[in-house]
Amino acid sequence: VCGLFAYAGRVNAVPVLIDGLHSVEYRGYDSAGISVITRSGNIETQKRGDHKASLDNLHKAVIEDQLFGFVGIGHTRWATHGVVNRANSHPHSSVDGSISIAHNGIIENFLEIKDKLIDSGVTFSSETDSEVIAHLAGTYIAKGYSLRDSVVKAVSHIKGNTVVIAIAASEPEKVVGLRLGNAGGIVVGKTNDTAVMASDTVALIPHTEEVIYLESGEVVEIECGSIRLFDFNGASIGRKAVKVNQNFQAAQKGTHPDFMSKEIAEQPEAVQRALAGRVNLVTGGLEMPEIPLTANQIRSINRVIVTGMGTSLHAGMFGASMIESLARIPASAENSSELRYRNPAIDPNTLVIAVTQSGETADTLAAMEYASERGSAQGAVLEQEGSQAARIADFTLPINAGQEIGVASTKTMISSMTTLLELAVFLSKSRGIIDFNRVRQVVDQLAELPSLV
Structure with a gap:
């Protein structure tokens, strides 16, 4: 790099x-x-x-x-x-x-x-x-x-x-x-x-x-x-x-000694932005308006692959676990640099979710192109909506963490995990696995997350 x-x-x-x-x-x-x-x-x-x-x-x-x-x-x-x-x-x-x-x-x-x-x-x-x-x-x-x-x-x-x-x-x-x-x-x-x-x-x-x-x-x-x-x-x-959708002040350290300290301090706000427009803290509802898949398409998904590199892969491991646990769809996290080389079974009933903050990670883009060639639906969990990953994907799920400069990921990691948990709940709700009361329980817990970070 x-x-x-x-x-x-x-x-x-x-x-x-x-x-x-x-x-x-x-x-x-x-x-x-x-x-x-x-x-x-x-x-x-x-x-x-x-x-x-x-x-x-x-x-x-x-x-x-x-x-x-x-x-x-x-x-x-x-x-x-x-x-x-x-x-x-x-x-x-x-x-x-x-x-x-x-x-x-x-x-x-x-x-x-x-x-x-x-x-x-x-x-x-x-x-x-x-x-x-x-x-x-x-x-x-x-x-x-x-x-x-x-x-x-x-x-x-x-x-x-x-x-x-x-x-x-x-x-x-x-x-x-x-x-x-x-x-x-x-x-x-x-x-x-x-x-x-x-x-x-x-x-x-x-x-x-x-x-x-x-x-x-x-x-x-x-x-x-x-x-x-x-x-x-x-x-x-x-x-x-x-x-x-970035600003120059967001890329400055301000009063913090380094970017990592600044971005750690920004985690509560980053989580709030990841929740905005998706969860309703009054009604307890959760929607993901960015996802264009119909109810029938969501019900036809028989496998989810979450792929990424480095920190994004670790966020993907959490996301795959939540998707399988809540939506009851077999799910796995795959290292993008290895996915296309091991010839995985991907078809139109597979949902591939790429996690990439920049939207330009070379191996993740190659994995997305591999999945596209096999007809799978694809989403991208990312920060940069104008990036190459956004152009490949069928839909994007912006994490809205803001620019992250520190090499060790902090707010991007937690925002990606939050977004993937929202996706897991949405898929589960759309497939009729969990009811409104369970959705509201998760939303209430998400509402407390910023104050716990």
Whole structure:
């Protein structure tokens, strides 16, 4: 997992990039770096591989060097290829320095590509898989291709899920972003004189309230106040921006010493938001208006699979237990990274529930696509309603926890569990397993939960 941020505008990109990287630092903080196109038209890169001190040390370095440019890209990293050091930090550049890229994902065939590039005379400066993208794209730039076409052609050689952002000296006012598969998200937004791109919506909130999410197989160009979206064949894509449901203050620590302390303190309010619009504390009723399934469809469900990764999987274990206990439907929790590989029996009578806070977890998206191919109904328990998971699912169950920055999940965990318990009660009620009095009993207990956290 890595954090990406890019900027094109009319003010110095360097402090904007540093602030943007702070917003996505929770996605990786063993390395950090930025590349900007300077006023001379050259690409200049500064990066550090100093573990948790990387971003602070990078900030000091760019101030000391008085780095300046109106267009740039940035990256924070959790290492998957190569040790943590400056050379392995992103962004990576082509040999001639004509292009700089930052990457999130894993290139499964990078050794094969690397060997071919070395045979052609390319010298590598890192141990990462990502560097092959810079050199591949650089060869196309040298042949006269545009930045967008060069990145698309470079990625055509790659096997694996990939997100790339790139700048080129030949097009100094532009940043290109590309998404292939489920390597994480990429989201863009703009104002009249600014355009920004990031791996997470929270990084865009200080700049805009309306964003566009890229889907797999899409590439975007941003310039000062402009966004252009295309497919890999170059066909233009028209997509309206959506308003984000986060706020900048929610992403700040306030008086708390760290984000984890802040998010622990926010758990009671997060539970209340997960209950809002679903439980009626006066009548004791519970409804889930987000679920479009008919009564017959709900009664035909003969199996529920709850899938997720990490904390989401643990919330899913609780959810599966509640669904089987209350709704009397066989239910299990499945690790998303393993689900599709073990060839599970999934059919149209299976209900698959994906739990993913970001809605962009690569393995969970792959598991959802596997289930879709087999005709199962799907729901997604998530925070980000405009995410890829929301687009795959038949319905979404927002947890409404608010942005969670801390790596150790707190309010997202309890909000996911609350939402899954609501789902279990709803399925049980809809199938006639429990009566109104039992529903009211659960609702009364849920009403007490915020004060018990």
